Amino acid sequence: MERTIGAVGLRWAAFFALLVCHQVHAFYIPGWSVKSYKEDEAIPLLVNKVYSDNTQLQYAYYDLPFVCPPTGEHKFGGLLSGQSIPLNLGEVLRGDRIKVSDMELRMKHDSECNFLCNRVITRKELKRARQLVRDGYVVEWIVDNLPGATSFVTVDKTRKYYAAGFKLGYTDLSSGRPRYYLNNHHTIVIRYRKAPGKDGEKGGKVVVGFEVYTKSVGPDVKKNVDGCPANLHDVEQNFELYLAPNKTVELSPGSSYYVEDDDTYDDDAKLTIPYSYSVYFREDTSIEWHRRWDLYFVNQVDGHKIHWLAIVNSLIICGVLTGVVFMVVAKTIRSDIRGYKARSADVEAKRRTKATSATEKVPGLLEQEVGPDSLADVDSDDEALEDITGWKLLHADVFRTPAYSHLLAPLVGSGMQLLFMAIGLVLLSALGIINPSYRGGFVSFGVGLFVFAGLFSGYFSARVYKTFGGQRWRKNMVVTAVLFPGLLFSIVFVLNLFVWAQASSTAIPFGTLIAIIFLWLCVQVPLVYVGSWYGFVRKQGAWEHPTKTSAIPRQIPVQAWYLRGLRTVLLAGLVPFAVIFIELLFVFQSMWQDKSGYYYVFGFLAVVLALLVVTVAEVTVVSIYIQLCAENYHWWWQSFFIGGGSAVWVFMYCVWYYFAKLHITGLLSSMLFFSYSFMACCVYGLLTGTVGFLTAYAFVRRIYGAIKVD
DSSP states (O other): OHHHHHHHHHHHHHHHHHHHHHHHHHOOOTTTSOOOBOTTOEEOEEEEEEEOTTOSOOEEGGGOTTSOOOOOOEETTTEETTOBOOOOHHHHHTTOOOEEOSOOEETTBOEEEEEEEEEEEEHHHHHHHHHHHHTTOEEEEEETTEEOEEEEEOTTSSOEEEEEBEESEEEEOTTSSOEEEEOOEEEEEEEEEEOSTHHHHTTOEEEEEEEEEEEOOOTTSOBOTTSSBSOSSSOOOOOBOOOOOSOEEEEETTEEEEOOOGGGGGSOOEEEEEEEEEEEEEEOTTSOGGGGGGGGGHHHHHTHHHHHHHHHHHHHHHHHHHHHHHIIIIIIIHHHHHHHHHHHHHHHHHHHHHHHHHHHHSTTOOGGGOOTTTTHHHHHHHHHHHTSOSGGGGTTTTTOOOTTHHHHHHHHHHHHHHHHHHHHHHHHHHTTSSOTTSTTHHHHHHHHHHHHTHHHHHHHHHHHHHHTTOOOHHHHHHHHHHHHHHHHHHHHHHHHHHHHHTTOTTSOOHHHHHHHHHIIIIIIHHHHHHHHHIIIIISOSOOOOSSOOOSSOOOOOOOOGGGSTHHHHHHHHHHHHHHHHHHHHHHHIIIIIOTTOOOOOHHHHHHHHHHHHHHHHHHHHHHHHHHHHTTOOOOHHHHHHHHTTHHHHHHHHHHHHHHHTOOOOSHHHHHHHHHHHHHHHHHHHHHHHHHHHHHHHHHHHHHHHHHTOO
8 A cells, every 4th residue: 555655656746847847948048048949930029119329218119100000910829919028027117018029930931021011100190200210219129039130340340249229210411401211121130050959950940140121111112012112122212201291381482491380280191101021041150049149249348458447447546545554554553552552551550559659658548538639640641641642532432323323224224235236236147147138137136136135224224223322123124114215216206207208118117116116015124124123122232332432522623624524525435436437437338328238247347346345445444544533533424425425426427428428318318317327326325335334333443442441
């Protein structure tokens, strides 16, 4: 009986193992799983969105009023044309709206021309098409997770590279006035090679390249019976986006000019746009499947010398700062501490000697009963001890609780949350786990890491709050969980209202907003609560300070000009900014100019960010040491601001980049740029400010713990 049960159990185990293996084989992981196609097998072509370097507004391709609408027919194994593809959170937030198209692609099946549709548009829809062409919009299609690309060659013509997307149309200024032309014929070139492994032995092929070449074919070009142009190699007329206005004003006999205003768009004038496409398959054995994305990064690879320059620049600045910190810590502070201890020992010995001699002269009196005149020399020794150096005079005030400590603790907690998220994203990207082929993966992982890091946010906020003497840890938890995420969500929500009004895919859908609120309130807030509970309740005691705080604050002398408020922050923040500004240029180019967002040199970025953290820590230590030497004990907030001071320079860099490098038009696009830049600088400043605060706190505890003044 037991053998029978065991045999049945083994069979069920084998069955489930085969089922799991089957599911794993069937599940496609972008960037890791290889999808192979047999000859004449259908390959889905997906349409996504249009975007431009001149604006921050993106639009779903099928929302454009002048392109062929989906027919809703069955395509590619049950999928309907126009059917939306499920998207992850990152894809939705970056404005992707991916749908199945009506264009048919079959492996190794060339098609010289296929007629797609005749789209009839009104004058108002024509105006919309002209606006998008004028703004330089680019179209993104997808085949086998590869974005359709425009092909180029390097200057020396030794290598080919891709630019993601292809032009919606073009503008001609040769006639004196701008004339806008639409690209209404697309030549699709699919590059393939033999699939690796067993699939290749069975005749399977893999896609290693997806190129799109555009043509503008005018309405009077000779066409075949099926509606396709008769000669695509020699197109004599291009398709101009133009309809003659229905109003004219006569200037003089025999001369007039056209007038376009809002009334001209109410007539019944129509324009018919014919759309067609060609498909060609070309075998290319020079590209390995796992290297097929390299063509999109040739420009970034060519910029490796500049990346190395950025690292060398960062190493030089960090090395100089390390030398300064070594001099301060190893030379000045250590010698001060040794001298102070020796002087303290001498003074204490003199005090005891004089007290003993005084009591011997007056037998029967205790040491406490010796009169002030007898110990006048002891007081003079204490005064001499107090005059040694400036920073040691602050031992009774340096750990005094700062003003608005109830805000500083949540900010430090949020900074640790962002630091964990940043480290996780950079490491996962440098290891290749997050890669460009995983569309939206960077944003999705970022949101996930940020939500999970609520544990660290609550823990560090509670520990700092308890160190400041706070008792209402639940209130601190609520502020930590709401303050920074609430600020970001409020800005995004207000911006979303403006973008919604433009019907842009950049707008976050209402359902996604609800999902984000759910992640925030139902996942992150409980994690912040758990971290706060563990940091405040479970951890016994606050972080101990090595010296006691006096009841009466010490008077702070007049500070030098470079130690006053914002000046210190700006001067100190300039050094970390100098570490990152070269690499920052590549990040900005990927974010604002290359809207495809394919930044991949995360190895260089990881090194630069590591050097940035070290630089911020060292700058903060030196700045706080100088401030303490000036007998200013208000270092808590100052350390936070000095650490995040480079965020001001980064924002100023954003302003320069906007005017010098970008060609953004429109008030809304400019508002989006500066709002996103402000949020990014807030994140950066909060992160580096937390690094500066914790480094300064460790430094101050260390040096005042070494002198052990009570």
